[in-house]
Amino acid sequence: MSNAAFAALMAALVVVLWLAGRLVSNEYVFFAGYAVLQYILLATAWNLLGGYAGYVNFGSAAFFALGAYLSVALHKLVEAPLPVLILAGGLASGALGLVMGYLTLKLRGVFFSIATLALAIVFQAVITNWEFVGGASGAYVLRPAEGPWGGSYVEYLFYVMMVMAAAAVALARIIERSNIGYGLAAIRDDELAAETSGVPTLRLKVLATVLSGALMGMAGAPLPFYVAYLDPPSAFNLSYAVNTIAMPLVGGTRTWIGPVIGAVLLTAVQETAMVTISSASNLLLVGLLMVAFITLAPNGIVGLVADLRRRR
Amino acid sequence: MLAKNRVREDAQDMLDPLPLLNAVAAGVMLGGFYAAVALGIAIAFGLLDIPNLSHPAFVVAGAFTTWQLNSRLGLDPVAAGVVMVPLFFLLGLLIYRLYHVCFERRGEASLQGLAFFFGLLFITEVALVLAAGADYRSVTAPYIGTSLSFAGITLPERMLVPFVVSLAMIALLHQFLLRSFTGRAIQAVSQDQTALRLMGVGPTRIKSLAFGLATATAAIAGSLLIIVQPVEPSIGRDFIGRAFAAVVLGGMGSFYGMLLASIILGITESIISDMWNPSWAPAIAFGFLLPTLAFRSSGLLGRRL
Amino acid sequence: MSSLVLSDLSAGYGRVRVIEGLSMEAKGGETVALLGTNGNGKSTVMRCIMGLLTPSAGSIKAVIDGTAYELAGMSTEDIVSLGIVMVPEGRRLFPRLTVQENLTLGASRRLARKVLSRNMEFCFEAFPRLKERRSQLAGSMSGGEQQMLALGRALMTEPRILLVDEPSVGLAPLLVKRTIEKIKELKDERQLTVLMAEQNFHQALTIADRGYVIVHGQIVFAGNSAEELNNNELIQKFYMGL
Numbered sequence: 114m115s116n117a118a119f120a121a122l123m124a125a126l127v128v129v130l131w132l133a134g135r136l137v138s139n140e141y142v143f144f145a146g147y148a149v150l151q152y153i154l155l156a157t158a159w160n161l162l163g164g165y166a167g168y169v170n171f172g173s174a175a176f177f178a179l180g181a182y183l184s185v186a187l188h189k190l191v192e193a194p195l196p197v198l199i200l201a202g203g204l205a206s207g208a209l210g211l212v213m214g215y216l217t218l219k220l221r222g223v224f225f226s227i228a229t230l231a232l233a234i235v236f237q238a239v240i241t242n243w244e245f246v247g248g249a250s251g252a253y254v255l256r257p258a259e260g261p262w263g264g265s266y267v268e269y270l271f272y273v274m275m276v277m278a279a280a281a282v283a284l285a286r287i288i289e290r291s292n293i294g295y296g297l298a299a300i301r302d303d304e305l306a307a308e309t310s311g312v313p314t315l316r317l318k319v320l321a322t323v324l325s326g327a328l329m330g331m332a333g334a335p336l337p338f339y340v341a342y343l344d345p346p347s348a349f350n351l352s353y354a355v356n357t358i359a360m361p362l363v364g365g366t367r368t369w370i371g372p373v374i375g376a377v378l379l380t381a382v383q384e385t386a387m388v389t390i391s392s393a394s395n396l397l398l399v400g401l402l403m404v405a406f407i408t409l410a411p412n413g414i415v416g417l418v419a420d421l422r423r424r425r
Numbered sequence: 426m427l428a429k430n431r432v433r434e435d436a437q438d439m440l441d442p443l444p445l446l447n448a449v450a451a452g453v454m455l456g457g458f459y460a461a462v463a464l465g466i467a468i469a470f471g472l473l474d475i476p477n478l479s480h481p482a483f484v485v486a487g488a489f490t491t492w493q494l495n496s497r498l499g500l501d502p503v504a505a506g507v508v509m510v511p512l513f514f515l516l517g518l519l520i521y522r523l524y525h526v527c528f529e530r531r532g533e534a535s536l537q538g539l540a541f542f543f544g545l546l547f548i549t550e551v552a553l554v555l556a557a558g559a560d561y562r563s564v565t566a567p568y569i570g571t572s573l574s575f576a577g578i579t580l581p582e583r584m585l586v587p588f589v590v591s592l593a594m595i596a597l598l599h600q601f602l603l604r605s606f607t608g609r610a611i612q613a614v615s616q617d618q619t620a621l622r623l624m625g626v627g628p629t630r631i632k633s634l635a636f637g638l639a640t641a642t643a644a645i646a647g648s649l650l651i652i653v654q655p656v657e658p659s660i661g662r663d664f665i666g667r668a669f670a671a672v673v674l675g676g677m678g679s680f681y682g683m684l685l686a687s688i689i690l691g692i693t694e695s696i697i698s699d700m701w702n703p704s705w706a707p708a709i710a711f712g713f714l715l716p717t718l719a720f721r722s723s724g725l726l727g728r729r730l
Numbered sequence: 731m732s733s734l735v736l737s738d739l740s741a742g743y744g745r746v747r748v749i750e751g752l753s754m755e756a757k758g759g760e761t762v763a764l765l766g767t768n769g770n771g772k773s774t775v776m777r778c779i780m781g782l783l784t785p786s787a788g789s790i791k792a793v794i795d796g797t798a799y800e801l802a803g804m805s806t807e808d809i810v811s812l813g814i815v816m817v818p819e820g821r822r823l824f825p826r827l828t829v830q831e832n833l834t835l836g837a838s839r840r841l842a843r844k845v846l847s848r849n850m851e852f853c854f855e856a857f858p859r860l861k862e863r864r865s866q867l868a869g870s871m872s873g874g875e876q877q878m879l880a881l882g883r884a885l886m887t888e889p890r891i892l893l894v895d896e897p898s899v900g901l902a903p904l905l906v907k908r909t910i911e912k913i914k915e916l917k918d919e920r921q922l923t924v925l926m927a928e929q930n931f932h933q934a935l936t937i938a939d940r941g942y943v944i945v946h947g948q949i950v951f952a953g954n955s956a957e958e959l960n961n962n963e964l965i966q967k968f969y970m971g972l
Binding site: 163167168169171216217220222223224226227228230231232234235238241242301351355358359362366394396397399400401403404407408411 | 476478523527535536537539540541543544545547548550551552555659662663665666669673702704705707708711712714715718
Binding site: 606609610612613616617619620621622623624625626627678 | 780782805806807810811815816818822823824825826827831834835836838839842843883887
């Protein structure tokens with residue numbers, strides 16, 4: 114399927130789901146749907162750098178929270194509409210990715226990862242000390258009563274997230290099949306060989322970091338309206354960092370479909386666990402699943418399916 | 426007459442070095458303790474190139490086992506740490522074997538290996554929450570609460586004891602590396618694995634022993650941690666930055682470089698905490714780490730990255 | 731005395747076959763030279779013997795002090811513990827350890843540890859330069875000194891069969907001559923069986939009793955004396971451009 118055809122398919126899917134959404138009146142569907150779509154977006158974004166290029170970003174929380182807190186700040190200042198906040202979040206997080214990238218991508222992979230961890234911790238300290246957005250005690254954000262076409266605001270948020278997630282998935286697919294994707298794959302397989310073959314490794318890595326960061330920032334921008342109350346421990350919650358990494362690893366890191374599968378599967382698993390076992394056990398489950406897949410099925414579910422197909 | 430005296434007193438206050446000296450002394454002891462935590466990373470990452478992000482979580486686990494032994498059996502915290510050493514050593518052996526079979530052998534030590542250790546970090550933290558709750562825990566011992574002081578400088582014994590134990594542990598392991606066959610083989614395995622095989626020594630066996638030792642230090646570092654401060658499951662994350670910063674800044678293979686870097690880190694944190702804002706403390710370590718990575722990758726006393 | 735017999739050996743890396751159906755031997759007390767230019771399989775043969783590479787076919791039999799062993803398939807550690815020791819290509823010292831530490835590590839196998847001090851003394855006598863620099867880091871030494879250290883370290887392992895892989899690489903001509911002479915000295919003193927892979931045909935022949943010429947992974951000529959090798963047309967064509 115060509116890229117144009119796939120993009121058209123995604124667009125059609127979005128329209129169909131919007132129409133279906135108009136018929137639903139149960140708010141919970143939109144709440145739960147938003148969470149799944151948010152993770153599809155985050156997982157896809159992380160995978161651009163982590164799965165395609167092999168550079169593990171432990172600091173997704175920083176990019177995500179930047180988008181969220183920028184929304185809080187801008188909303189307090191000018192009451193901007195959501196699309197503007199999303200754009201701002203994307204630009205800011207993309208810029209953060211650019212700076213981070215130039216500082217750390219020249220280092221070995223493991224040091225890049227430690228640096229991203231650093232970024233998340235430092236950024237959390239900065240936000241905690243910034244009174245304008247509520248500091249340690251958090252900020253309340255008033256969620257408007259209605260969306261622009263009359264439904265609830267949560268329905269609007271769901272729709273916005275759906276559009277972003279679909280666009281991100283289409284983008285991931287386009288990149289994967291382009292020269293950029295091949296370059297990133299070469300970096301993942303053997304960076305030194307790629308470098309000596311003339312692949313512009315630094316430029317590609319920085320590009321992936323900027324795109325990845327921007328998408329995560331865009332994912333974070335609507336968050337304050339979704340949760341209505343935002344404080345550093347929840348914005349920087351470790352579960353965002355872990356899920357963002359676990360979902361592509363469980364689903365499969367080499368193609369665009371892995372993060373989607375991982376996001377849907379792990380969200381379902383966690384919701385079920387929270388209801389049936391306990392609310393803390395879902396995190397343990399995610400961690401165990403992640404480690405199990407890394408050690409036993411390093412190419413994720415996509416890899417397992419491919420293996421099964423090959424054996425037949 | 427009175428006003429002039431008051432001015433002179435104020436001037437003397439500004440020049441009074443005592444608060445600064447106290448902060449430095451506290452920083453030195455804190456840094457010495459940080460070195461105990463970083464020691465496991467110095468071995469696993471500095472010598473064996475294994476990016477063991479989960480080590481701080483093991484330290485916290487060690488703190489919790491110390492808490493249990495201390496509160497149930499009345500065991501002295503340091504003794505409790507020593508008692509747990511064999512168990513942690515075995516844990517290290519097992520984890521290394523798993524890491525070796527799944528990642529080192531496949532040559533994919535990067536993405537998957539890092540995610541593996543991050544997963545372990547996370548699992549350990551959550552397991553601790555499920556097992557012991559999210560509350561802060563502390564231990565009791567005769568030296569917690571008392572202090573020594575001389576020349577106006579206060580040295581709380583709950584900082585002094587971990588400082589001394591930490592130094593002893595580092596010195597002991599350093600001597601082991603220098604003087605014993607296994608110790609020298611551990612140094613050698615990081616320099617040329619094939620050459621070591623040609624000497625009839627199995628690199629995997631040596632690396633398991635080394636990783637076991639690294640994890641064993643977590644038992645003791647954990648007991649020191651809970652002496653220094655109350656502990657809850659998630660504080661391990663604060664130490665990732667400190668430990669890696671100490672090892673990188675100190676030079677990857679050098680224990681004493683790591684100790685020096687830890688002390689510098691401790692002093693900086695202590696001064697900034699006292700004179701400005703304590704919530705920045707965990708971020709300071711990274712403030713050291715990033716420039717070091719960018720500009721002087723061989724650290725203070727050690728080899729190039 | 732100890733000996734080594736390779737029969738029909740084949741080995742390679744992945745799908746690339748480097749050596750095919752190769753047979754050769756080194757009998758007790760001999761110095762056997764394995765001659766050939768780079769990329770023809772000399773190092774592959776050495777690595778097979780030492781267990782660093784598993785052959786795909788064939789056998790490697792070693793007789794050590796009367797007992798026979800099949801080396802193909804054994805781990806490097808077990809092969810070394812029999813007393814088969816290699817001085818690897820490029821020396822492969824431990825650069826951040828001292829001369830003394832490098833030598834001591836050489837004596838890691840149990841048998842070697844028992845005679846560690848005796849061997850250390852022997853090393854220092856054979857290589858007085860090493861004694862002078864015993865506390866110097868191996869990585870900071872010159873090429874010639876490093877070669878001496880590599881030889882010394884191999885001796886510390888108390889070898890019965892000594893493999894030397896390209897001892898002349900990276901050394902100035904005078905040092906090459908000295909190194910090769912030293913190998914003969916050590917062989918005589920310790921009653922070793924030596925197999926030496928070497929590009930430097932001339933130098934190798936000064937101490938070799940017999941030799942094999944290997945081209946594209948196969949033995950093309952087996953010379954039963956240094957003279958035979960010297961007079962062989964093939965070699966003259968290869969090495970002297972005649």
